[in-house]
Amino acid sequence: MDRSVSLPHQPNKTTTVTLVETSSNPSGMVLVSPYQTNRVGDPMDLVSLAQQVQKGDEFIRANACNRLTVIADQIRYLQEQARKVLEDARKDAELHHAACNVVKKPGNMYYLYMRESGQRYFSILSPREWGASCPHKFLGGYKLQHDMSWTPQEDVEKRDAEIGIMDKLLNRQTALPACTEPNFEGLSQ
Incomplete structure (x- = not known):
């Protein structure tokens, strides 16, 4: 049984409260006084029920x-990652197409x-190896990685360290028994 109730602090908003259906013969048992079990009771009880329903709705909405x-x-993070992947792929392709x-x-x-x-x-010659006779404008040094991506010279040390950590992780995980938790012990040493 649905009842619409206006809350005291929000008279222009109604909340619907669903009450348990009434029966004078629940589960086949005849009630002595169905009035006592089916009466609505104090109207403030209905308001309290409506407030509880409304509070539940507010919490559900907030959650x-x-x-x-x-x-x-x-999603924003993944979009940024996707942009970075595409930009890196564009740069790598550009470098692969250099003469x-x-x-x-x-x-x-x-x-x-x-x-x-x-x-x-x-060229395989660095500007330092060319010395003063460097014939053309130097644009940058790059390391060709095994996945055929390019790492700028200034990032090579950092990238090599990352790859080293991943190698350690792969080597250690294969030597360990099956485990449900990741094991990063000793990787930063």
Whole structure:
């Protein structure tokens, strides 16, 4: 049985309270006084029930909003990650298409130069090795990784350390018995 109730502090808003259906013969048992079990009682009890329903609705809404906010933050983070992946892929492709007269091998450093004509090319000689006779504008040094991505020279040490940690993780995890929790013990040493 549904009852609409106006709350004292919100007279223009009604809340619907659902009461348990009444029966003079619940579960086949005849009641001595159905009036005593089915009466509505004090009207303030109905208001209290309505307030409780409304409070529940407010909490559910707040909880849903909080959870949706977390999801929205995760979506923004994933979108940013996707942009970064696409940008890195674009840069890597650009570097792979630079002119080069040597076969590029993963793990080696290559140095990008630009001729006066605008042609970009890789060399195995660094500007320091060229010395004062460096013939073209130096654009940057890059290490070709084993996944065929490029790491700028200034990030090589950091990237190598990250790869080292992942190698340790992979080596340690295969030597350990099956475990439900990740084991990062000793990886930062």
